[in-house]
Ligand code: SF4
C-alpha cells in the first residue's frame with residue numbers, strides 16, 4: 001500500500017491507497033459526522049450526512065465512500081458543508097416522530113446525537129410521520145418503521161454478517177419500507193432472533209422486545225421467589241451502559257445491583273456453563289469412541305441453532321444435544337435448587353440476564369419445560385438490566401462488590417470464556433484432555449482458538465488422538481464452515497459456532513454502540529477474568545461435583561438427559577414461515 | 580393474459596425462462612420481465628420460486644419488483660388508473676378524488692377490481708401541478724378532476 005498525505009482542514013494528514021476520506025480523517029482524529037456508516041459494514045453511501053468539500057470536485061462528496069487521492073484537499077466543516085449537512089439531517093427529521101422522551105433509544109440514538117451535534121433547534125418542514133404500525137410479533141425484535149431512516153444497516157447486517165438475508169428494502173422514495181419480505185411480521189419471517197440488526201440500527205426502529213415490566217411485577221410480588229442468572233458476557237459489558245469504559249469487569253457490582261433490585265437469589269449462568277462442559281465434553285468423548293456422528297457441533301447459541309434448523313437441517317444429528325447453559329440453569333433452578341432450598345417451583349420465577357435477544361426465543365421454545373414448568377420465565381438483555389439499574393437509582397460505579405449465592409453460583413475460568421468466540425471449545429478441550437488422558441493439562445491457555453479471526457482451526461493432541469477443531473463466529477462465517485462440512489471437505493471432530501461476531505460478548509443484547517474495538521476490549525476482559533479465577537477447569541468446580549453427587553449421578557445419566565438435553569426442529573428457508 | 584391462476588403448468592414455464600436467461604443473480608431483472616410477460620404478474624410464490632432458483636434472498640427479488648413500477652404483484656385489470664397524490668394534487672382535492680375513484684373502481688390502491696376491469700395506483704406528481712388534481716387512465720390524462728365527474732369518466736372504459 002503506497003503512503004502519501006492529504007490535507008484535511010488545512011492540516012496535512014497521512015493516508016494510503018484504498019482508504020476513504022473518512023478513514024483518513026478518523027485516523028488523524030478529525031471528526032466527520034456519519035449516520036449510515038458503521039465500522040462493521042462496508043460503506044453504504046446512503047444518508048449523505050458525511051458530506052465533505054473536496055477541492056476540484058463540483059459537488060460535495062460522501063466521505064465514507066470517497067477514496068483518498070495523493071495531495072487531495074478536503075474541508076469537513078466549511079460553511080457549505082455545514083449547511084448541506086444540516087439540510088440532510090433536517091430532512092430526516094421532517095417526518096420523524098418526535099418521540100425521543102419515550103423512545104428506547106433515548107440517549108443512545110445516533111440520529112438524536114447528530115441533531116444535537118449539529119445544534120438543530122427547529123425543523124423547517126414538518127410532515128406527519130407515516131403512522132406505520134409497530135411490529136411486535138417477534139419474541140426478540142420489535143420494529144417501529146416510523147423511526148426508520150432507511151440507512152440499510154440492518155439489511156446489510158442480516159445479509160453480510162449473518163447470511164440470513166431476512167430483511168429487505170421495499171419500494172422507493174417516500175414509500176420505502178424496511179422489513180421482512182412480503183411485509184411478513186418478523187415473528188413469522190425467516191429470522192434467527194440474533195439481534196445483530198438492533199445492534200447496528202442507529203435509531204429506535206429496531207429494539208429488543210422488552211420484559212422489564214414482567215420482571216418488575218415478579219420482583220414486587222411477595223408471593224413470588226425470584227432467581228436470577230447472569231451470562232458470562234454480561235459482566236464485561238454491563239458497565240458500558242452505565243457510564244464506564246468498555247472492558248471493565250463488573251461482576252461484583254452486578255451481583256450487588258441485582259440484590260438491590262430485590263432478587264431473592266443471585267446465581268450465575270457460568271455455573272451451568274461448567275455443567276455444559278461436563279455434559280458436552282462427555283458427549284464428545286462418547287461420539288469419538290462410538291463412531292460419531294462427527295463433527296460434533298456446539299449448541300449453546302440459540303441464534304446459531306435456529307440458523308441451522310432453517311438452513312442446514314441435515315446436520316441436526318451432528319449438534320450436541322446439550323441445552324444451552326441458560327436452559328440448563330432454568331431446569332435445575334426449578335428442580336435441584338427448589339428441592340435444596342425448599343421453595344415451591346410453581347412460585348419461582350427464573351430471570352436471565354443475557355447478552356442476547358435469541359435467548360428470549362429460546363426460553364419460549366415449547367420443549368424448554370423439563371422442570372414441569374417453563375424453565376426460564378423472563379429474559380432480559382444486558383441493556384434492559386442497565387435500564388432497571390438506572391430506574392432504581394443505583395449508583396452502579398460506586399457499588400461494593402459481592403459474591404454469587406450458593407449452590408448455583410460457583411464457577412471456573414472455563415465458564416467465563418464461554419462469552420468469547422472459541423471459549424466453549426477451549427473450555428471443553430481443557431476438560432476432555434484430562435478426562436481422556438487422565439493426565440494434567442499443563443497449560444490451559446489454548447490460544448489458537450482465541451481471537452477475532454472469522455474461522456479458526458486447531459489440532460490438539462489428546463493421547464493418541466489428533467483432535468481437529470474449528471471455530472466460527474458470525475453466521476456468515478458459520479455458513480462457510482457448514483458448506484465445507486456438508487460437502488465432505490472437512491474432517492473436524494468438534495466445531496464451535498456462535499451466531500454473533502466475537503461470540504456472546506458481541507451479542508444482540510449488549511450495550512451500544514458496537515465495533516470491532518469494543519468487542520476486542522470485552523474479549524480481553526473475559527480472558528483476564530479467566531486468569532484471575534482460582535479454578536480454570538470445569539470438572540474441578542466443587543459445586544458441580546456436588547450437583548452430580550447429590551442429584552444428577554453422572555454426566556449423561558438419565559436424569560441429566562431429561563433435564564439438560566434437548567432436540568431440534570427442522571425448519572425451511574422460506575421467507576414466510578408457516579408455524 | 581392469464582388471470583390469478585398459478586396452476587401446475589406455470590412453474591415449468593418459469594423454469595424454462597430461467598434456463599433460457601441463465602440461473603444467475605445477474606439475470607434477475609430479465610427473468611422478472613419475461614415471467615411477467617408470460618403470466619401477467621409476479622405474485623409472492625413466483626418471487627420466492629425465482630429467488631430460490633437463483634440462490635438469492637426473497638427480499639432481493641421483492642426489492643427489485645417493488646422498485647420498478649413496471650412490475651406488478653397482482654394481476655392487472657384491463658385499465659390502469661393512476662391518481663396523483665403529490666402535494667399540489669393532494670391539497671387541491673386529490674385525496675377526495677382517490678376515495679371516489681376507489682369506490683367506483685371497486686378496489687383499493689395497489690389492487691385490481693374483482694371484475695378485472697381496473698387496477699388502481701397512486702403516483703406522486705406527474706408534473707401537471709398547475710392543473711391539479713390530476714389522474715390518468717391508461718394513456719389518457721384527466722386534469723382538474725371533479726369528484727362528482729369521476730363515475731362518468733370511468734364508465735367510458737370497457
Ligand atoms: S429514534 Fe432517536 S430521534 Fe427517533 S424518537 Fe427515538 S431517540 Fe428520538
Ligand code: SF4
Nearest residue numbers: 158191192194195197
Ligand atoms: S434478528 Fe438477526 S436474523 Fe433476525 S432480522 Fe435481525 S439480523 Fe436478521
Ligand code: SF4
Nearest residue numbers: 148149151152154201
Ligand atoms: S431499521 Fe434501523 S438499521 Fe434498518 S434501515 Fe431503518 S434505521 Fe437503518
Ligand code: FES
Nearest residue numbers: 036045047048064
Ligand atoms: S455516512 Fe456516508 S453517506 Fe451515510
Ligand code: FES
Nearest residue numbers: 663665668705707
Ligand atoms: S402534484 Fe399532482 S401533478 Fe404535481
